[in-house]
Amino acid sequence: MPRRTESRRKRSRRDAGLRAEVSELVATLRAYAVQETVGPLRGLGRYLAFGLIGAVLVSSAIILATLAAVRALQTTTSVFGANWSFVPHLVGAAVLVVAIATLMRAIRPSRSAVRNSGVDLEPEPHDV
Numbered sequence: 001m002p003r004r005t006e007s008r009r010k011r012s013r014r015d016a017g018l019r020a021e022v023s024e025l026v027a028t029l030r031a032y033a034v035q036e037t038v039g040p041l042r043g044l045g046r047y048l049a050f051g052l053i054g055a056v057l058v059s060s061a062i063i064l065a066t067l068a069a070v071r072a073l074q075t076t077t078s079v080f081g082a083n084w085s086f087v088p089h090l091v092g093a094a095v096l097v098v099a100i101a102t103l104m105r106a107i108r109p110s111r112s113a114v115r116n117s118g119v120d121l122e123p124e125p126h127d128v
Helices: 004-074 087-108 109-117
Strands: none
Touching: 004 087
């Protein structure tokens, strides 16, 4: 009988050591998962927040500058009288269209940049 209790003690020590290693492994994996997911997501959230704030501020500034230009054209020039009062608004709209086109061109990547990145823009035709 003493041999059985001795082997049980060894087995229980081994099981306790194995349990400790498994719990340590689980804790390490959990910490690694949090480090690799939560940290980058926080950084991404910060990046998006600053981007949205910047976009709102820049678009507001462009709209207010256009309104200021329209108002300046209306008040400082006498050319745009009763029949031509719509022209400053058309000029302001044209300025906004040019600003939007310029910003969209700056945002869209060039074909050479896409070509160098390895992304295929045009799918290959499939044989039927």
